[in-house]
Amino acid sequence: MNPSLIIAAYSLLFLILFSVCLFGFIVIRRLVLERRKVQFDRLYMQIEKDILEAISLLDPDFSLGVARKYGRHPAVLTRVLLDFGDIIVGEGRDQLRIIFNQAIRGRCLRGVASRRTTKRLQSIRLFIIFFDPAESAFLFRLLDDKPIIKLAVINALARIPSPETMRQIFKAFEEDTGFTVQAYFNIIFGLGSRTEPLVKAFLNKPLPVDKLGLLVELVGAIPLRTLYEDVVALAGNPDKEIRIRVARTLGKLLIPETVDTLIALSSDGAWEVKAQAVKSLGRMKNLKTLDVLERSLFSPFWYVRYNAGYGLAEIGEEGVRRLKEVAGQEEDRYARDMSVMVLNDMIFPGEAA
């Protein structure tokens, strides 16, 4: 028999077998998943009912009974505890902790060391929800794990805003590089104003531009109004990105003492800084800014004109008067068109109301 024929025949046989197995696998997988889902949902509802009872009774013995009853179904119990652990606080969570400690704590300890990332993430989340201060050293050790686990731990640690956990989070922020840096913004933002001393300390540290920029943004986002002087000090930073963020942050803090800094930034060499400074000046609703905003309407940069127009509109009556003046002049049609558009936009919401 021709060798090419043999190869073709064997290839065909192999492909048919593989395809049939794959088809079988897809169908069986679907069947198993559907069946498992029905069982899961049924059990979930049962556990949910008992857990709600445990939360309302606040009886540790009852909670222990629930833990013993469902200890043989750790997957479903884990799911329920994850769902409820996030929303139940106070004494109710203590009951959940009893169930967790009794039924699945050991399993979660093994899960933390699992090769499967999802399992590790799930276990870490449970440990954090039912955090025991005595276990903090164990959690901090996980900060040396791979980035995704580290981020999950930090994310979870942010739920326990003790001075020690916050110190650990900022330490990790200082050490980390790459895409995770952005994630710290969300984590630190969630911690709110209690981060103020640490943010202040870090603003005065020599940090890379991306990290410094994030901290400046944080000051405006939380907001940490008492740190405005630290932010103003960065207005002369040689990096354009930092100056943009300073201008944006000052527009969020709305401290009257920062108007002069914003006015100075509105004549920055970079148009992006100018545009942001003008936008923030509009938000200040300070009559001192009227001339700057009106002048900015004649800027050669579209975004500066745009922000100046809406800035004047935000100031109110006097701003609108200036807009009408610019809309009536003929020398600069770009400034005129922008003013007309802003005035037009102001009419619209009025009509809708």
Add this chain to the structure above:
Amino acid sequence: MSDVLHAILHSVNIVILIYFFLINAFYLLFTVLSLFGLFRHRELTTYISFKEIFRLPLVKPISIIAPAHNEEKTIIESVNSLLALEYPVFEVIVVNDGSTDQTLGTLIRSFQLEKSRRVFRKVVDHKPVKGIYTSPSHPKLVVVDKVNGKKADAMNAGLNISRYPLFCAVDGDSLLEKDALLKMVRPFLEDPEKTVAAGGVIRLSNCCMVKCGQVQEVRLPCNALARFQILEYFRAFLGGRIGMSMLKSMLIVSGAFGLFRKDIALQCGGYRAESIGEDMDLIVRMRRHLHNMKRPFEIRFIPDPICWTEAPETLKCLARQRNRWHRGLLDTLLHNKSMLFNPRYGITGLFAMPFYFLFEMLGPFIELLGYIMFAACLALGLVNYPFAVLFFLVAVVLGTLLSLLSILLGEYSSECYPRRQDILILTLFSLLENILYRQWLTLVRVLAFFDFYRGKEEWGAMQKKGFAQAR
């Protein structure tokens, strides 16, 4: 003479065989990579709550640009779907690209639009704008009425009018899932400097039940052509693009649903007005620009966010669509031919562009050559019948296997069809598509090549049925 002919035929056959194995090896490689990619994506998203993204202060606002040309049957559902999206700050810019039907009138009536005196920066060129409309009742909606150009021209008008730093390109006849933008924006949050574009999954809405701009019930299309296309979309999006994205070689972010950084798109001059496949063209030019600037970048494919679109259900419409797609591919590759095999463009020049050139652009010719060679050998009595039959069966089963693998990917990515018998139907269609449908598409793509060289510019309008309404 006969020996020479014999030798030539034999050599060509060998080349075709090698080509066949190479192309299938690549597709298998992409599918395996996609499987890993999907698992990794699932791991990454286990602890991410997309609702949390909603309240993050760093989330960048998005301008959704939807060009519409003669979309009167679907435009209202599409705009409703866009306005109902869950995202902190966004605007919807519908560009009515010189429709000759009632697209604009329907929009004006349904959303109580009024003419606005909005001014905009004309950073990129486009055909004149006849009017800009805004709605007091839907402040996020802006409708631009302009003189007819191509889709790229309409996108450029939308780009100029948009206000936000990210823009999302969607088709005027598409429906987005409510959390699609939240999912799509994730790479832009994780790495705002490097991420320049991201694409999502496109699925076919034929026969699905739609209510308030959202797909309520997923159904397999009743039309056979649409079913073949489901398999093609599965292979292209779940098999191909996840794999290409993992190899950092994605050259297409679908024009039906893609998220881009506006500054980078504008630096490249926006969409090339005369391009036929504007989506691929933009990505290739973005890649070229960023390589030239020596800036590190990422173009990501996210398997989660879903956009629903209507597939053509007649041979004529499908032929027109595929003809345009292939002309678009040719246009983009030839327009950027300096990148081909050019080490200056890294993996784009050394792998992505050559792959598209050899396997996507030349693929139909090689396939057609295979059929011609078979016919020639048949005429000359040179056919080894047992081998020919076996080879044909291997090709059919291999094609089916690739489709089955993409169905499996669909199952893992929860983009499967809900009824069990759908798996069986899709498997059956994956067998059937190798007979006639595949050969017909090859012919359509070969003819597109000649149309391209004749300078055909026809867009390939599609007859829309509109979305099936759920009660």
